[in-house]
Amino acid sequence: MGQILGLHYLNPFWWVGVAILGFKLFALIDAAVRREDAYRAADKKTKGFWLAILGAAFGLDLLFGVDLLYSFLTIAGLVAAIVYMVDVRPAIKELTSRGGGGDRRNMGPYGPW
Template sequence: MLHVLQAEMTLMMIMELVLLVVKIFAFVNSLVYSAQAYDAANKLTKPAWTIILGLGVAVQLVLGGTIGLISLVFTIAALVYLADVRPALASLTRR
């Protein structure tokens, strides 16, 4: 029984670390593009995305071990940014 609990705790810690990395990546990536790119892509403004994703990182760091509704909402926001906003921004800018 103890091994099952240890395995579950390890899996939860790995999941939380992966979700934190995803949120940090989305937040840092939101800082890369200009405010004009967000407007041209017809998405929320740069400050809006930066605040949403930054709050997601902060909540995950402060609440740490709890995966609740708030963390889920910010995880979904980060995934929406990565799946929808980031490709739209990348298609508008040349690197």
């Protein structure tokens, strides 16, 4: 019975670490599939910059492990992935979506209605 309770997947911090690693991987893959010119058009840092930051964040977590409580590298990488997902990704997605700027069916001269 003690061996069952000692498994890593029963530890909630292990699940948080897996979720953080998955989130960083998703951000890295998303940054890799976006076009280079969309980054410049959205007035954001270059694609190479984001790939380097997100790749380093993901790679360091794979190398040293995800430690949310004590590792500065894990937290810094998580902040970088969050910044990419809430700032850079929506700006690029809006520029590269079909129609050249998103859904404009309900757009008036001064914005949505």
